Amino acid sequence: MNIQTPPAPIALADTSLPRPTQAEAEAAIRTLLLWAGDDPLREGLLDTPKRVARAYREWFCGYDEDPRDLLARSFEEVEGYDEMVVLRDIRLESVCEHHMAPIIGRVHIGYLPAGRVVGISKLARVVDAFGKRLQIQEKLTAQIANTISEVLQPKGVAVVIEAAHQCMTTRGVHKTGVSMVTSRMLGAFRDDQSTRREFLAMIQGTRAHTEG
Ligand SMILES: Nc1nc2c(ncn2[C@@H]2O[C@H](COP(=O)(O)OP(=O)(O)OP(=O)(O)O)[C@@H](O)[C@H]2O)c(=O)[nH]1
Numbered sequence: 001m002n003i004q005t006p007p008a009p010i011a012l013a014d015t016s017l018p019r020p021t022q023a024e025a026e027a028a029i030r031t032l033l034l035w036a037g038d039d040p041l042r043e044g045l046l047d048t049p050k051r052v053a054r055a056y057r058e059w060f061c062g063y064d065e066d067p068r069d070l071l072a073r074s075f076e077e078v079e080g081y082d083e084m085v086v087l088r089d090i091r092l093e094s095v096c097e098h099h100m101a102p103i104i105g106r107v108h109i110g111y112l113p114a115g116r117v118v119g120i121s122k123l124a125r126v127v128d129a130f131g132k133r134l135q136i137q138e139k140l141t142a143q144i145a146n147t148i149s150e151v152l153q154p155k156g157v158a159v160v161i162e163a164a165h166q167c168m169t170t171r172g173v174h175k176t177g178v179s180m181v182t183s184r185m186l187g188a189f190r191d192d193q194s195t196r197r198e199f200l201a202m203i204q205g206t207r208a209h210t211e212g
């Protein structure tokens, strides 16, 4: 049995827009340093634009990946294994699209295989491929679940994310210790209460305090 309501096709990042050059990116960072009130030409800041550009490459490397490719290799010799597979407490590092502030948390993923399974590291790679972009947590949660569902065609997928948003802790409303929890349940996890309960029980108690 496949998922009854197939999710909408995944919208990937718009890569058709031309990217500025490295020099243009560094110039923009110099402008920001000036705007903040500092001197970009003083010794300590001279290499900062280059470093920041490099850091941005790392924080936003998800735009260079198609998460579907990460799940392309799957294994069918599983002796009919059709029970739940859960990968819990996957560290999440993302960036809030409103303030460009870090989102740090945990992702829990469950799926019910329909004949084939995927290498577990690939689930964590999918988290990174979507996480290392500008995000809001709801969209990130849906993208991860929809991709696993679309590519693996399992009987169901569940994704729960708990995360702290530094735009709430280090600025603005300044509330620490707050975590945002989002979930996306598809197929059996949405339709069958006992499947959903089993998944939620499996991830309970592991809920590490989210940093932020
Ligand atoms: N739903 C949702 N909201 C988010 C997420 N990340 C940040 N936000 C919120 O996005 C909102 C943006 O609100 P704005 O009023 O446009 O921005 P702001 O003036 O900087 O808001 P404050 O953060 O309240 O100072 C804020 O309430 C943030 O807390 C997310 O992943 N999901």
Ligand SMILES: [Zn+2]
Residues within 6 Å of the ligand: 096, 097, 098, 099, 100, 101, 165, 167, 168
């Ligand atoms: Zn924010």
